[in-house]
């Protein structure tokens with residue numbers, strides 16, 4: 001991709017399940033479509049890297065469908081924000097890009113939620129999804145003793161994957177109580193494929209303790225994590241390990257939608273039945289609109305792609321399937337809702353903003369995110385509040401008050417791109 005100025009009828013941001021489905025639907029219906037992703041891979045968090053080794057048949061089918069649909073792929077291209085009302089500013093290793101759109105579909109997915117507790121910044125402490133991603137790309141985990149903690153089905157999925165790679169999974173500790181998980185598991189009878197997937201994972205993890213109603217209260221070690229202290233609310237105990245993989249579920253990547261002016265409902269992008277956001281011409285799909293898993297993301301993406309191509313009738317036919325997956329997502333959210341205790345794990349001296357070294361006691365003296373940011377620089381480091389901002393929402397109930405581009409770290413060259421005033425012809 002060498003052109004710096006590009007124009008498409010439909011631009012899709014994010015090549016996970018939602019973005020792939022949206023790009024296929026739009027391109028198959030005759031729209032000149034581009035799929036933009038900041039990684040070199042198709043498939044998003046769950047499938048990335050699988051086109052080379054298609055272990056997952058569903059991923060392979062979608063990648064093949066995308067190839068046949070003949071949409072343009074703008075990979076390694078990070079969207080930094082709007083350059084103007086109908087143009088995105090993006091960054092590619094070869095230089096900045098300006099991407100004009102007539103309809104824009106946002107499918108930027110979600111990231112892990114980390115909640116601070118004493119020792120959480122020690123080397124050896126990872127997010128489960130982050131550790132899985134490192135391991136999938138070759139970081140050696142064989143023989144490592146790993147404790148998983150936090151919340152959500154990702155703990156089981158990651159534990160199973162790491163065990164297959166030769167790691168020794170010491171224990172999996174889910175903060176949700178057993179009663180909620182039993183009622184969620186009973187509901188899975190209506191989702192045979194999900195039930196079978198859960199059963200396969202439990203079989204892979206046979207012999208590994210899976211505890212409910214247990215959460216981490218401390219990570220121990222000098223220079224490097226050596227053990228984790230766990231609690232069930234009544235007692236505490238320590239487990240020796242080499243790595244801790246701890247995450248408390250997922251939070252949507254809403255920075256780009258917010259920078260474009262999209263309204264949120266609670267923390268998710270508000271969409272109508274066609275997946276259209278509150279901004280004309282901008283649609284959203286997948287984890288941006290609710291945490292529901294890859295199948296929910298696929299059907300939402302397809303509806304958005306069809307609606308953006310003017311194929312409302314075809315989109316309407318998918319709405320019953322979407323409603324079913326949304327019910328599944330709601331059950332998931334209820335089962336793994338965070339208990340109050342996990343919002344109170346930080347001690348006074350625990351660092352909450354690790355980029356700018358801001359402690360819990362300093363942050364809690366402020367009334368809101370903006371004040372804390374102005375006085376302490378929290379959220380102004382390289383993660384731009386993507387870690388501590390999400391934590392502050394749980395710890396203090398603070399919302400993100402404003403978002404300004406760039407929504408992801410960018411090179412100065414991209415921000416001073418002279419094509420913003422350049423009159424050279426746009427490649428159509």
Ligand SMILES: Cc1cc2nc3c(=O)[nH]c(=O)nc-3n(C[C@H](O)[C@H](O)[C@H](O)COP(=O)(O)OP(=O)(O)OC[C@H]3O[C@@H](n4cnc5c(N)ncnc54)[C@H](O)[C@@H]3O)c2cc1C
Nearest residue numbers: 014016017018037038044045079108109129286287293294
């Ligand atoms: C770290 C992590 C690991 C996960 N692992 C699993 C798993 O093993 N099994 C499982 O069932 N579910 C997993 N999930 C959940 C899974 O990702 C979702 O259920 C579902 O696949 C989401 O699909 P999506 O298309 O909405 O988003 P995603 O799959 O997250 O895709 C979003 C894509 O958008 C790209 N993107 C975001 N912002 C920009 C930008 N500004 N510019 C360009 N590109 C951008 C991202 O790099 C990503 O490729 C994981 C989630 C996370 C966060």
